[in-house]
Amino acid sequence: xxxxxxxxxxxxxxxxxxxxxxxxxxxxxxxxxxxxxxxxxxxxxxxxxxxxxxxxxxxxxxxxxxxxxxxxxxxxxxxxxxxxxxxxxxxxxxxxxxxxxxxxxxxxxxxxxxxxxxxxxxxxxxxxxxxxxxxxxxxxxxxxxxxxxxxxxxxxxxxxxxxxxxxxxxxxxxxxxxxxxxxxxxxxxxxxxxxxxxxxxxxxxxxxxxxxxxxxxxxxxxxxxxxxxxxxxxxxxxxxxxxxxxxxxxxxxxxxxxxxxxxxx
Ligand SMILES: Nc1ncnc2c1ncn2[C@@H]1O[C@H](COP(=O)(O)OP(=O)(O)OP(=O)(O)O)[C@@H](O)[C@H]1O
Ligand SMILES: [Mg+2]
Numbered sequence: 001x002x003x004x005x006x007x008x009x010x011x012x013x014x015x016x017x018x019x020x021x022x023x024x025x026x027x028x029x030x031x032x033x034x035x036x037x038x039x040x041x042x043x044x045x046x047x048x049x050x051x052x053x054x055x056x057x058x059x060x061x062x063x064x065x066x067x068x069x070x071x072x073x074x075x076x077x078x079x080x081x082x083x084x085x086x087x088x089x090x091x092x093x094x095x096x097x098x099x100x101x102x103x104x105x106x107x108x109x110x111x112x113x114x115x116x117x118x119x120x121x122x123x124x125x126x127x128x129x130x131x132x133x134x135x136x137x138x139x140x141x142x143x144x145x146x147x148x149x150x151x152x153x154x155x156x157x158x159x160x161x162x163x164x165x166x167x168x169x170x171x172x173x174x175x176x177x178x179x180x181x182x183x184x185x186x187x188x189x190x191x192x193x194x195x196x197x198x199x200x201x202x203x204x205x206x207x208x209x210x211x212x213x214x215x216x217x218x219x220x221x222x223x224x225x226x227x228x229x230x231x232x233x234x235x236x237x238x239x240x241x242x243x244x245x246x247x248x249x250x251x252x253x254x255x256x257x258x259x260x261x262x263x264x265x
Contacts, residue, residue: 002031003189004055004157009064011050024050026214028064032157035187039200042210043251048193051215052161055191056082068156078102081150083160088146089134095121095145096130102153120148123182140171147179151186161193173231176202180229197247201225202234207243209250219250 011025025047032038040048053059055066057076066073068080081102082088089098096117103113121127124144134142143163150158164172180203183190194200200207204223211218224239234240 003034003036003069004032004191005065005067006030006051006055007065007067009051009054009066010062011047011054011059012062023214025054025061026211026216028210028215028217030208030217030220032189032191034189036206037183037190037192037204039192039194039204039207040210041194041197041200041207041247041251042215043212044195046210046213047215048195048210049161051210052082052159052191052193055157056080056159078106078153079156081153081155081158083143083146083150083158083163089142089149091134093133094130095126095132095134095137098134098145099149099152102149106153116152117148120152123151123185124148124178138171139167140175143167143175144178147182151182151188154188156189157191158188159191159193162195164199172199177230179203180227184227197244197251201240201243201247202229202231207247209247221247 007029009025009028011023013022013024014020015022028047028051030038040051042048050059054061055073057073057080073080090101093101096114099117099120100113103116108116118127118130121130124147126141126144126148129137129141134145137145146163164175167175176199183203190203192200192203201223202225207221207223208217209219209221210216221243223243225234225237225243
C-alpha cells in the first residue's frame, strides 16, 4: 500500500443560497509512494484544492476514502503538513519561532528543537534571519520559511497548493529548483497541486492529471527526467519538452501523441 492512498473520492458541495448541489470531485483514485513527488495537475475549478483539503483533514468527503500509512484520515494532523499559497505564517513570531512552533507542540525538548529548526532554516537558505519577523522577508523568503516549517515536523506527507503562484516568474524558478534540491536531500512524500504544466513536470516523479469538474483522474504520467533537476537542463531536454507538450495537449482536450513512458490510468 502507498503512503497516501486516495480511493474513489467524491465530494459534493451544497450552495447555501440556492440549495443546488455542485459535484466538485467526481471519482478520484490514486496513490503516492513514500519519498515520491507527485504533481496534481488540472484546469482551474476542477477540485484540486478540494482534494488537498480532504487529504489535509480540513474538509470531509461525501464518499470514498483517504489513507495515510494505512490509517484513515479523520482530521488535521502534523503528519500531513500543508504549505499554503498565502504562507500562513505567524506574523507575531520570529522566523525561528515559526519553525519551532510545531516542534514545541509535539513536545520536542528545547535544545533539540533549536538544532532541528536551524538545520531546516539552513536547508532553505534562511540562516542569519532567525530573529526577523515574516513581514521583514520577501515573498520568496516567506515561502521558503513555510516549507521549512512544514519539513521540520518531518510529516508523512507534505501537501502544497500552488505555493509559488504569488511570486514573480524569476523567483518562482529559483524556488522550484530549491524545492527539488530539498526534496532530493530529505525525500519527503509530496502532494503538489498546480495548474502550471511546466511546474508540474519540472518538480515531479509522476503527474496525476485531473479532468474538468466533476474531476476524475484522466491520466498518470511518469516524468522521464533525472535528478538533480535544473531549469537550464530541463529546457534543453527533449524529454521535458515532450512531456510538457503531451500534458498541454491533454489539458486542451486534444488527442496527444503518445510518448514512450506514459502509464494509462
Ligand atoms: N466551500 C465550498 N462551497 C461550495 N463550493 C465549493 C467550495 N469549495 C469549492 N467549491 C467548488 O468546487 C469546485 C472545485 O473547487 P477547487 O477550489 O477545489 O478547484 P481548484 O481545482 O483548486 O481550482 P483552482 O485551480 O482555481 O485553484 C469549484 O466549482 C468551486 O466553486
Ligand atoms: Mg485551488
